[in-house]
Amino acid sequence: MAMWVFGYGSLIWKAGFPYDERVVGFVKDYRRVFYQGSTDHRGTPEFPGRTVTLEPAKGEVCWGAAYKITHKEDQLTALEHLEVREKQYDKKAYVDFYTEPTASTPLVSNVMVYIASADKKLNKNYLGPASLEEIAMQIVKAEGPSGPNRDYLFKLENALIQIGCEDKHVTDLANEVRRILFLQGESTV
Numbered sequence: 001m002a003m004w005v006f007g008y009g010s011l012i013w014k015a016g017f018p019y020d021e022r023v024v025g026f027v028k029d030y031r032r033v034f035y036q037g038s039t040d041h042r043g044t045p046e047f048p049g050r051t052v053t054l055e056p057a058k059g060e061v062c063w064g065a066a067y068k069i070t071h072k073e074d075q076l077t078a079l080e081h082l083e084v085r086e087k088q089y090d091k092k093a094y095v096d097f098y099t100e101p102t103a104s105t106p107l108v109s110n111v112m113v114y115i116a117s118a119d120k121k122l123n124k125n126y127l128g129p130a131s132l133e134e135i136a137m138q139i140v141k142a143e144g145p146s147g148p149n150r151d152y153l154f155k156l157e158n159a160l161i162q163i164g165c166e167d168k169h170v171t172d173l174a175n176e177v178r179r180i181l182f183l184q185g186e187s188t189v
């Protein structure tokens with residue numbers, strides 16, 4: 001039986017595990033938000049970066065990419081990789097995945113997705129909502145072992161453009177980060 005994994009952040013542009021098929025599509029009743037702290041990839045424990053998580057949002061959709069993994073050994077490799085990569089995400093959910101906006105039936109059900117919950121007892125790195133300016137400033141300043149937090153944001157913005165997705169939260173945040181960098185005399189490239 002095939003295993004499916006949904007990516008809505010860096011998994012869109014960098015899976016990091018073997019897969020048989022990549023399908024662009026969306027999950028319903030969730031939205032992508034920069035509410036998760038990153039102390040291991042895009043920030044440090046002293047100065048966390050911000051990465052995306054999914055937040056329940058009735059009537060909204062979150063676009064991304066789903067990966068089909070057929071072979072048992074590839075599934076084990078993917079799970080080992082994801083358990084390390086997504087270790088700051090405390091929840092796994094199993095969702096319906098759609099490819100057509102008008103479809104009432106999902107392409108695939110029980111697609112696994114990692115989510116960072118808002119429960120501070122289970123997720124010590126959850127940062128939660130803040131103003132666009134505050135989130136942008138934190139992203140401008142944060143850097144971790146995987147590089148500057150702004151690179152994560154700009155790669156996500158580019159990956160979403162490539163799959164034909166408009167995400168106002170990501171676009172507004174990327175524009176605010178570019179504005180701050182411009183005012184600081186820094187390049188965004």
